Amino acid sequence: MNKDLINFIVKKYLRYDNKNPFISISAILAFIGVSIGVMVLIVAMAIMNGTSKEFADKLFTMNYPLTIFPQVEGSVNKNLLNKLEKQFPNMQFSPYISSQVMLQSNNEMSGGMLFGINPKKEAKINKIFKKAYDKNIRFDKYDLIAGSGIKENMSLFENQKITLYFTTLNPSGFSLLPKMKRFIYTSSFKSGLTSYDSAYMYTTLEAMQTILKKPKDSYDGIHVYTNDAMKDIEEIKKALPLFAVGVVGWWQQNGNLFSAMQLEKQALFIVLMLIILIASLNIISSLLMTVMSRRKEIALLLSMGASSAEIKSIFLRLGIVIGIGGILFGIVLGFLSIYILQNFDIITLPADVYATSKLPLDLEVLDFIYIVTGSVFIVLASSYYPALKATKIDVLDVLRNE
Numbered sequence: 001m002n003k004d005l006i007n008f009i010v011k012k013y014l015r016y017d018n019k020n021p022f023i024s025i026s027a028i029l030a031f032i033g034v035s036i037g038v039m040v041l042i043v044a045m046a047i048m049n050g051t052s053k054e055f056a057d058k059l060f061t062m063n064y065p066l067t068i069f070p071q072v073e074g075s076v077n078k079n080l081l082n083k084l085e086k087q088f089p090n091m092q093f094s095p096y097i098s099s100q101v102m103l104q105s106n107n108e109m110s111g112g113m114l115f116g117i118n119p120k121k122e123a124k125i126n127k128i129f130k131k132a133y134d135k136n137i138r139f140d141k142y143d144l145i146a147g148s149g150i151k152e153n154m155s156l157f158e159n160q161k162i163t164l165y166f167t168t169l170n171p172s173g174f175s176l177l178p179k180m181k182r183f184i185y186t187s188s189f190k191s192g193l194t195s196y197d198s199a200y201m202y203t204t205l206e207a208m209q210t211i212l213k214k215p216k217d218s219y220d221g222i223h224v225y226t227n228d229a230m231k232d233i234e235e236i237k238k239a240l241p242l243f244a245v246g247v248v249g250w251w252q253q254n255g256n257l258f259s260a261m262q263l264e265k266q267a268l269f270i271v272l273m274l275i276i277l278i279a280s281l282n283i284i285s286s287l288l289m290t291v292m293s294r295r296k297e298i299a300l301l302l303s304m305g306a307s308s309a310e311i312k313s314i315f316l317r318l319g320i321v322i323g324i325g326g327i328l329f330g331i332v333l334g335f336l337s338i339y340i341l342q343n344f345d346i347i348t349l350p351a352d353v354y355a356t357s358k359l360p361l362d363l364e365v366l367d368f369i370y371i372v373t374g375s376v377f378i379v380l381a382s383s384y385y386p387a388l389k390a391t392k393i394d395v396l397d398v399l400r401n402e
Contacts, residue, residue: 009301026286028133031326033279038330038375041272043337045367048265050360055261064094064125065229068222068247075244078217084224087239091226094121095219097208100199102165102178105154111294112150112199114164116208117267125225129202132189141207144183149198151188168212181211186268254303269370276375279326281381287386297391308391315390317385327375338363 068084070076081095097116102109119139123130132145139145144164146156156162166179182205191197209216224247226232233249240247291298298311338361342349347359 004148023289025287026282026289030279030282030286031322031329033328034323034375034379035325035333036343037272037276037279038327038371039337040275041335041371041375042270042331042363042368043335043341043361044268044272044372045265046338046363047359047363048261048268049364049367050362052261052265053362054360063250065222065250066224066233066247068224068236068240068245070243070244071246074215074218074220075241076219077215078219080241080245081219081222084222084236084239088226088232088236089241091224091232092121092125093338094118094125094225095221095225096122096207096223097205097212097214097220099208103150103154103162103201105156105160105162105163108154108318110150111199112146112201114201114203114208115389116203116205118205119202122202122223125223128189128191132187135187139186139204140184141204141210142181142183143186143203144243145186145202146188147200148188148190149194150201151185153198156185156188166211179211181207183207187195204252240297269367273374273378276378280323281320281379282385283379283382286322287315287319287383288389290318291390311390312387314336315384315387319386320379323379323383325378327372328380330375331372 068076068080076095078095081093084091085093099114100111101114117129119129119133123133131143134141144162150156154162161182162185164181164183166181167177187241189197191200206220208214209218224232224236229249230251233247236247291331301311302308341359344360345358
């Protein structure tokens with residue numbers, strides 16, 4: 001195969017054709033179309049990944065990587081906590097007691113979920129709580145840290161006393177009355193998710209144990225932070241008392257949400273890949289027009305000894321140059337777009353809706369490989385048919401008539 005001949009003709013056909021400008025324009029449009037398709041795919045996948053990780057990060061604030069819960073009353077206790085902390089020193093554990101409550105401040109009332117926690121242990125695994133806890137001068141037994149939504153709705157101020165009504169009932173004469181207790185509001189946290197900020201509150205374990213009359217060393221559960229929850233959940237299961245204590249992962253608690261986001265990402269990838277497929281039609285049309293306009297030249301090359309493989313290679317390389325060039329330019333545009341979106345406030349999101357005010361972007365290596373691989377496959381497939389068509393020219397017929 002004469003590589004010098006192939007390269008010479010490819011360079012010749014890539015030049016702007018004054019006699020047939022539509023061929024060159026079609027090639028340019030194919031180049032631009034592939035570039036835009038690749039760029040859009042890169043940016044879209046980065047946004048989908050960034051959004052998924054941002055939601056996962058926010059959900060970890062209140063839905064921890066792993067949660068240990070009792071299947072038998074009293075099975076989650078201080079002895080179990082101490083055992084797990086010794087056995088898994090690379091993990092962080094935070095025991096809790098929870099209860100639904102009603103808040104009353106002046107004439108305002110609201111519902112919420114109150115967690116009794118060990119503040120030092122919770123601060124190690126909950127960065128949102130840690131910010132609010134670090135601002136406090138103190139966090140005594142009946143102190144309260146509430147979400148920013150509760151603070152705004154109830155018009156709370158620091159050191160204000162508020163009344164909490166618990167779902168547990170106290171007998172009073174011939175009736176049952178809900179338990180109530182005065183707490184001191186100290187500070188608020190803001191997670192970025194309205195559903196949490198308007199419902200979640202924190203106090204001490206001691207307060208919850210006293211009010212709900214729970215044993216001092218007994219808990220409703222233990223939140224666990226680990227870097228590899230899917231792997232560590234199996235190790236923790238082995239360390240837990242059989243049938244008495246269970247453990248659940250964040251993906252099991254929020255599986256439907258992340259499955260839907262993953263399905264949406266796959267559907268978006270397929271739809272956007274169609275942009276590149278449509279752009280590749282311009283490659284096919286451009287190469288077919290080149291074949292038709294160069295029929296005489298192709299016939300002469302074949303009559304002078306050029307092989308069908310060389311003719312096929314010429315048009316295959318021509319399509320690859322246009323397509324691969326478009327892919328490389330699209331990659332540059334894609335990364336440039338990500339850089340601009342990350343460093344300049346071009347797009348601002350409402351934080352109460354999307355959990356972040358900044359557009360989250362995170363392109364995974366595997367997604368990038370899929371984009372490049374899919375684009376290259378489409379370009380090769382689009383270039384092959386016109387290249388094959390060029391070898392089917394009837395040399396005698398063309399030379400006789402043209």
